[in-house]
Amino acid sequence: xxxxxxxxxxxxxxxxxxxxxxxxxxxxxxxxxxxxxxxxxxxxxxxxxxxxxxxxxxxxxxxxxxxxxxxxxxxxxxxxxxxxxxxxxxxxxxxxxxxxxxxxxxxxxxxxxxxxxxxxxxxxxxxxxxxxxxxxxxxxxxxxxxxxxxxxxxxxxxxxxxxxxxxxxxxxxxxxxxxxxxxxxxxxxxxxxxxxxxxxxxxxxxxxxxxxxxxxxxxxxxxxxxxxxxxxxxxxxxxxxxxxxxxxxxxxxxxxxxxxxxx
Amino acid sequence: xxxxxxxxxxxxxxxxxxxxxxxxxxxxxxxxxxxxxxxxxxxxxxxxxxxxxxxxxxxxxxxxxxxxxxxxxxxxxxxxxxxxxxxxxxxxxxxxxxxxxxxxxxxxxxxxxxxxxxxxxxxxxxxxxxxxxxxxxxxxxxxxxxxxxxxxxxxxxxxxxxxxxxxxxxxxxxxxxxxxxxxxxxxxxxxxxxxxxxxxxxxxxxxxxxxxxxxxxxxxxxxxxxxxxxxxxxxxxxxxxxxxxxxxxxxxxxxxxxxxxxxxxxxxxxxxxxxxxxxxxxxxxxxxxxxxxxxxxxxxxxxxxxxxxxxxxxxxxxxxxxxxxxxxxxxxxxxxxxxxxxxxxxxxxxxxx
Amino acid sequence: xxxxxxxxxxxxxxxxxxxxxxxxxxxxxxxxxxxxxxxxxxxxxxxxxxxxxxxxxxxxxxxxxxxxxxxxxxxxxxxxxxxxxxxxxxxxxxxxxxxxxxxxxxxxxxxxxxxxxxxxxxxxxxxxxxxxxxxxxxxxxxxxxxxxxxxxxxxxxxxxxxxxxxxxxxxxxxxxxxxxxxxxxxxxxxxxxxxxxxxxxxxxxxxxxxxxxxxxxxxxxxxxxxxxxxxxxxxxxxxxxxxxxxxxxxxxxxxxxxxxxxxxxxxxxxxxxxxxxxxxxxxxxx
Ligand SMILES: Nc1ncnc2c1ncn2[C@@H]1O[C@H](COP(=O)(O)OP(=O)(O)OP(=O)(O)O)[C@@H](O)[C@H]1O
Ligand SMILES: [Mg+2]
Numbered sequence: 001x002x003x004x005x006x007x008x009x010x011x012x013x014x015x016x017x018x019x020x021x022x023x024x025x026x027x028x029x030x031x032x033x034x035x036x037x038x039x040x041x042x043x044x045x046x047x048x049x050x051x052x053x054x055x056x057x058x059x060x061x062x063x064x065x066x067x068x069x070x071x072x073x074x075x076x077x078x079x080x081x082x083x084x085x086x087x088x089x090x091x092x093x094x095x096x097x098x099x100x101x102x103x104x105x106x107x108x109x110x111x112x113x114x115x116x117x118x119x120x121x122x123x124x125x126x127x128x129x130x131x132x133x134x135x136x137x138x139x140x141x142x143x144x145x146x147x148x149x150x151x152x153x154x155x156x157x158x159x160x161x162x163x164x165x166x167x168x169x170x171x172x173x174x175x176x177x178x179x180x181x182x183x184x185x186x187x188x189x190x191x192x193x194x195x196x197x198x199x200x201x202x203x204x205x206x207x208x209x210x211x212x213x214x215x216x217x218x219x220x221x222x223x224x225x226x227x228x229x230x231x232x233x234x235x236x237x238x239x240x241x242x243x244x245x246x247x248x249x250x251x252x253x254x255x256x257x258x259x260x261x262x263x
Numbered sequence: 264x265x266x267x268x269x270x271x272x273x274x275x276x277x278x279x280x281x282x283x284x285x286x287x288x289x290x291x292x293x294x295x296x297x298x299x300x301x302x303x304x305x306x307x308x309x310x311x312x313x314x315x316x317x318x319x320x321x322x323x324x325x326x327x328x329x330x331x332x333x334x335x336x337x338x339x340x341x342x343x344x345x346x347x348x349x350x351x352x353x354x355x356x357x358x359x360x361x362x363x364x365x366x367x368x369x370x371x372x373x374x375x376x377x378x379x380x381x382x383x384x385x386x387x388x389x390x391x392x393x394x395x396x397x398x399x400x401x402x403x404x405x406x407x408x409x410x411x412x413x414x415x416x417x418x419x420x421x422x423x424x425x426x427x428x429x430x431x432x433x434x435x436x437x438x439x440x441x442x443x444x445x446x447x448x449x450x451x452x453x454x455x456x457x458x459x460x461x462x463x464x465x466x467x468x469x470x471x472x473x474x475x476x477x478x479x480x481x482x483x484x485x486x487x488x489x490x491x492x493x494x495x496x497x498x499x500x501x502x503x504x505x506x507x508x509x510x511x512x513x514x515x516x517x518x519x520x521x522x523x524x525x526x527x528x529x530x531x532x533x534x535x536x537x538x539x540x541x542x543x544x545x546x547x548x549x550x551x552x553x554x555x556x557x558x559x560x561x562x563x564x565x566x567x568x569x570x571x572x573x574x575x576x577x578x579x580x581x582x583x584x585x586x587x588x589x590x591x592x593x594x595x596x597x598x599x600x601x602x603x604x605x606x607x608x609x610x611x612x613x614x615x616x
Numbered sequence: 617x618x619x620x621x622x623x624x625x626x627x628x629x630x631x632x633x634x635x636x637x638x639x640x641x642x643x644x645x646x647x648x649x650x651x652x653x654x655x656x657x658x659x660x661x662x663x664x665x666x667x668x669x670x671x672x673x674x675x676x677x678x679x680x681x682x683x684x685x686x687x688x689x690x691x692x693x694x695x696x697x698x699x700x701x702x703x704x705x706x707x708x709x710x711x712x713x714x715x716x717x718x719x720x721x722x723x724x725x726x727x728x729x730x731x732x733x734x735x736x737x738x739x740x741x742x743x744x745x746x747x748x749x750x751x752x753x754x755x756x757x758x759x760x761x762x763x764x765x766x767x768x769x770x771x772x773x774x775x776x777x778x779x780x781x782x783x784x785x786x787x788x789x790x791x792x793x794x795x796x797x798x799x800x801x802x803x804x805x806x807x808x809x810x811x812x813x814x815x816x817x818x819x820x821x822x823x824x825x826x827x828x829x830x831x832x833x834x835x836x837x838x839x840x841x842x843x844x845x846x847x848x849x850x851x852x853x854x855x856x857x858x859x860x861x862x863x864x865x866x867x868x869x870x871x872x873x874x875x876x877x878x879x880x881x882x883x884x885x886x887x888x889x890x891x892x893x894x895x896x897x898x899x900x901x902x
Contacts, residue, residue: 006806010704014716017701021723022776024734028746031737039743063643079628087626101634107881108638109835111852112872115859116641119648119869133729139637142630169786171622200727219729225844226733230740238730253718317797337800354816363812367803415802420874 025242032239049236058213059237062221068130069096069205069217070198073137078191080138081145082183084207088146089153113139114207121208128210133217136208137198144197148256152186189256193234196248200241266329268451269314275322276309276475282311285475286323291453293420296445298462298500299455301472307455308347311421312474314453315344324551327418327462338367343417347424349408351396356382357407358392382410385444402433407439415447422454426461434458438465459499463487471495490554493537493614501542501570503582506616509534514613517576523552524611535616541571543585544610547594551607557582559600571596573604659865667870676854676871683850684712687833691826697773698780698825699818705781707787717785724778725838732842735771736762739843763845763882771843772833780825787843788816820890826887832877851875 028183032050036043054061084102088094105208117136121128158184164174202219208216216224218241267290277283284306291297299307300316312318315327332340343364352360357446358379365375383389386406396404405425412420412457416609425441426434445452455465456462463483466531470480479491490496497504505522507514509530513521530536545555557575564570567588572581583603587595596602638711649667652660653782670676723731738744739762746758761767768803791814799809833839844850851871 007707010707013700013704014708017697017704017777018719018780019772020697021720023725024738024774025726025731028730028734028737070649080633083626084630087623091623091627101631103640105634105638107883109644109832109875110877111835111837111855112642112645113638115855115868116645117637118859119644119865120637120641123644135637138633142633146630196725202729210771213791219727221731222727223838223842224734226729227738230733230737230743234733235737238733242726242730245726246722249722309780315797315801338798338803338805344798346794346798348792348794350792350794352799352813352817363799363804364802367808381809411798411802513897 006063028235029239029242032235034232037235042115048166049232050240051064052233053236053240056233059218059221060214062218065130065215066199066218069137070195072134073141073198074133074191074195076142077138077145077194078187079140081190081194082149082187084142085146085149085153086179086183088152089156102143102146104139106147108140108211110201110203114204117204118207120207128208129215130209132208132210133205133215136204137201140204141197142193145187145194148190148193149183149186152183152256192248192252192255196245196252199248200245265293267291268295268328269328269453270329271468272326273323274310274313276306276318276322282314282475285562287472287475288323288482289470289477291451293451294449295451296442296446296455296545297451298466298467298469299453299472300341300459300462300469302457302498305472305508306475307457307472308423310473311344311423311453314419315342315421316340317344317380319369342366342421343412343415343419344421345408345412345425346425347399347427349404350382350395351404351408351411351427353396355448356393356395357388359409359412360396361585362416364411380573382414385447386410388584402437405429405437409444413444413450416448417450419451419453422452424455424457426458427457429538434461435464437493441465463499471498482484490539490612493539495506496539496612496614501583501585503540503542503545503578505538505540505577505582507536507538507613509536514538518554518576520553522611523608524613525607525609527611527613528615530615534573537616539612539614540582540606540610542583544607545582545604546590547571547582547596547602547604548590549605549607549608551605553608553611554605555559556599556601559596559598562596562598569596571598573602589616600612644874645872648866649873651866653864658863664866667866668874670867671870671874671877679849679854679873680851683852684832686769686772686850687830687836690769690776690833691829693769694773694777694780694829695784695822698777699784701777702784702821703782705785714788717889718784720781721778728775728838729842731775732771732839735767735774736844739767762843763848765844765848767843767861768840768848768850770792770837772829773835775839776829776832778780780822783825784818784821785884787821790816791817820886822880823886823889827882831882832876835875 031037032044033045033047035046035048037049088098090100113136117139119130121132126132160178161174164178168246170178200219202217202223204224205217206220209217209220222234222237222241225231225237264457269290269291271287274284274287275282275512287310299310301307309318310362313320316332316335319592320333324331327341332342361379361382362375366552370378379392380389383392386409387405388410390401391399391403396407399407405428409422409425413424422441426437429437440460441452441454454462454465463486466483468480469483469486471478471486473494479486479495481489486495487499490499492502496502505516507516507522507580509532510521511532513523514536516522516538555577557573557574559571560574560581561572562569563572565585569586569588569591571586574581580613582604586596648659650663650665651663652662652664654660671680701720705713705720708716727769734742740746741760741762743762749758780790795817796809796814799813800806834850834854835852836850837856840848840850840853855868855871855875857865858871
């Protein structure tokens, strides 16, 4: 019974908001397939700019670095985050400071964590490179993984653990044969989320990469490229990066039916 | 001949292909306390929501004092609804909740203030005006919801299961309270309930709904004594049903003598029917044309009264006989005992099977 | 539970990681802010309040205020747009809502730099908007759209709008429709119902969204750097410069510390709003 005019107004608002959200990135994607590469005229469909990407050594190296960082930080954070989630949920009565500490990496502004880590590493005299980016990414990634796994554990029926113990299994066996399989979808979803976040992360990587070009990641490469303006190559690169995160997010959603990760 | 306060003319409501209300026609009079009784899903809430203006009828018309209000938006109707969930505004105090509707009528501040404190006294919450709804007990919330709707002095007050969320003791107190308030304010009440006892206690007239249609409308006594359908008979009170076939001069059960009924519908001889007898009319010492023997299988207390479950050859399930406390004490029935129950032909109702 | 130590054992690797790489570095920043800058960059370990004082020097205080203004503008507009969008989603049929919400939030999960870059594509001098204006027949010099304050604000709104939609949708979808119906029933118009019932009950969602956008915007350095051009300074850029170019770490730390204080204050204010709206505490008699 919301009267028809109100409903139309709502549709209009939704249309405008979605246009605002999707128009800019659609233009970007569209231009990446423009033969001429310029926004002034459509000169035909082409994937040649994607070809150019593959020929660009800097981009390929940056992509390789990003992959290394993402894979290692995902592995580490998935293990640490899942263990944390299980421990926290078994223990139940956790103090406020503990909850805050687990929650903090998700809300702490990147710039703060970035400069804190930079100061920390330099004062310790640690030589910075891909390894410092990896350990830094684990800080926020493990928080996201544990959030996703904890969400699953909230609806976990602990009596199946008791049942397994009752049937004679040791704690380790119970973990391996009962708890882990049940949690697997959530752990994988958390890992995918961590992977996406790590691939996309710019600020912390930028501050903890150290000097030199050897440890530049893809977002850092993109940042330095777009400071000099618009090129069809960046359009193609941006499209690829966007596609990767959207696919990863969709997969993560599929694995872990329920709320959006991190929410 | 006065026009009824509220007239429903063949009101219908479809949700997609499902019909929630299937053509209801009835009149409700000034100062009446009217109860809508029906099983879950029978369309009671939908009917009330159409009266309040939250659902547009798919067909038919609603007349208030003779003129149609079917197209009038809810905020313009002189009809108020007390929601089943109470729907109190959580961010406002009790007093602000109650004042809200009066502010919408653009009454003067002073008048609003006096009417709010007046009704707070009436519902005995004078001291709690400054509380927020989540600081109240269930019963207090219920009274605030009632006050909020009542304070506007609508022509009709609609109440959707107003006592549904209260415990049994509070319920029976509030039943009387509702009646008192209805008298005091002189407002027509339409109350939805699925508690038949509640409907009989409170209402001047009761309507029984089933599958979106009205089965029967009448005074509590009419509904209780003369149910027109087997469903209505079953819905109200504890009724015993015996399968019978129509014979000349009576009704033949599975075995035994003919069952006599004083007034009964015309049914073809030999056709199947059911005889219905209320549990309290089926007595151990009751004198009457009919009798029935059986074995006591169970005894249950119902307040002071006793309910005897008696297995008889006439029906699959045991019949239930309700004995008052004094009779029960004198007879001291025991499980396993064989007894004879009797009842009068006037208390036999016959329905087609 | 037979053993109480086992969960701690599971938790400790992660907790140690967080302690060593989050808590300690953040404390370090706090400490750094009270040391003197060394002659050639570096740090001289003598206690001083100069850095903190310098933050409140008009030169820097002004940048602080400017950042707050931009962040406030972005947060304000994003809150209005986000609330409207969330309201509209909540007004759609139930079975459509989760899909709409998913697509409203989807851009949020793509790369921040890419989303910002999309606006460079739109706004630059050879960009789509300029071309569009030419195409409809606009002659002459168009005002520059990229590298302006407006571009920064638009970029921030664009990047954080999905979050506001999410945070506003949560209380809106939880709203019992009977509450608004009760208001209508008591004689309120649709607009009055919105203003006096729906809005006050869903304010925590707006507050969360506003604070989130504000906090992320005021410390942002990517968007000002890309859409504001080189000259445009916000606090984030200033912090960035102290650490990566000017090499005045103690001052950078002091700036960050003040920034963190502002953020914490806002987050606490937001928690209070959420608390207030979730039902008054005793003694709160308006
Ligand atoms: N908005 C709706 N959309 C579709 N079907 C509905 C809607 N509202 C009610 N119905 C259907 O209409 C029928 C009547 O519902 P209604 O709520 O009026 O029943 P009721 O008598 O109030 O039941 P209860 O005693 O459980 O409150 C039900 O079958 C219900 O499923
Ligand atoms: Mg109902």
